[in-house]
Amino acid sequence: MRIGVLDVGSNSAHLMVVDISVGEPPRPVTAVKRPTRLAEAIDARGAVGGGAVCRLVGSVGEAACAATDQGVEELIAFATSAVRDAANQDEIVARVAAATGVRLGFLSGRDEARLTFLAARAWYGWSAGRLLLVDIGGGSLEIAHGDAQEPALALSLPLGAGRLTREQLPGDPPSRKHVRRLRRRVYEELSKAAAEVAPGLDGGLPVRPVATSKTFTQLARLTGAPKRKAGPYAPRVLELERLREQIPVLASRTAARRAKLRGVSRPRAAQILAGAIVAEALMTTLKISRVDICPWAIREGLVARRLQAMSDPAAADDETARLTQAVPAPRPAGRPALRAVPQLGG
Structure with a gap:
């Protein structure tokens, strides 16, 4: 199975695409990374500024297109504390979903x-x-x-x-x-x-x-x-x-x-x-x-959790299930080229 893990952080949106099979290690396919620079755009109220939200929407949209291009079957998408703790969290999530079809979830x-x-x-x-x-x-x-x-x-x-x-x-x-x-x-x-x-x-x-x-x-x-x-x-x-x-x-x-x-x-x-x-x-x-x-972190942790669930359905948990979704259909609007980044782990 080919899965994608999209991690929306304070500085970048990073999509990791891997092939996983029971009894085998994850096999990296590609990774794409786009800037979000959310940390520098949080105002005194704790809200992310409009320009940064637009940049985030574009970055997630590019990641979704990359997932489609790579034949990803499941997408695990989440945002870390910059969005999770933002005063305008609901607005950000709604704008991303409306523009890209990606439903950003959160982990505690x-x-x-x-x-x-x-x-x-x-x-x-x-x-x-x-x-x-x-x-x-x-x-x-x-x-x-x-x-x-x-x-x-x-x-x-x-x-x-x-x-x-x-x-x-x-x-x-x-x-x-x-x-x-x-x-x-x-x-x-x-x-x-x-x-x-x-x-x-x-x-x-x-x-x-x-x-x-x-x-x-x-x-x-x-x-x-x-x-x-x-x-x-x-x-x-x-x-x-x-x-x-x-x-x-x-x-x-x-x-x-x-x-x-x-x-x-x-x-x-x-x-x-x-x-x-x-x-x-x-x-x-x-x-x-x-x-x-350690070169592996939370994205690889989610991949490991998905592998566990494939070999033992009892190992499936709510934290991963609620982040997992189908890859959205491509949007008709054009998009800039993606920049591949080398894999550190795998």
Whole structure:
């Protein structure tokens, strides 16, 4: 079966097309990615601006056309916190559906953490033992841990890099006062979360810390990890001490100058400082000196869940079922060419 997973995030709409069969690994077919830049378009009321909504509609429409062109049989479409938490969420979803035929669904933050954990388990396998999964998105931070396929604990905190940049780091570059204030807030929030997370990490058994998301991937590259062209199997790690060295560098630069640093993309340059602050505070609070960078994340987690349901219908769950839909019929309006992006995982 050929399925598509459409992930509408704070910075981009990313469609991943894969072939899945029982007893075989997912086989990537293609991926297309279009900018949304929703994080930078959220106003003081928490609503996404009209221009960004139009950009989102266009990006989802292109993804739907790509799914049709690739012969996708099922489409799993969801939006993360930038749309889920928007004051005009209903309007956005209605406009996307009317213009493209795609019904965007939502996952709770906890379900995002669970599915991302499932992806990490699928990537590393049972030999990895207990996993501690961390993921910094645009709107939220997910944490999960456990030694099974499902995590024993899954949390979502409002500590996404885009959200914190918008709310806590005015100026380009921000002032030292604002950077200190953000660090203080993040440490306070994570100290509370650590009280819930840390007990599950005790017991003497080893724990493998793993991180997903573009934020962690770019921070790892900034601190010396291999380039993407090295492929998904090249080991990538983020070390706490090297991360700490880079935070003052990021804090002293404008977004335009950060984009010239190794591994930092232009769309994420404005929010990479907030992401680095969250990553440093998280690793310090949970006493982690390094994390492995996992190339699989929530999209692969949804694929893994769909595979489970194919082999065992009892494994089907509401979270995936409500996001799954038929690929909409092509719309007559013309569309610009799609830009294929290389696969990091698979």
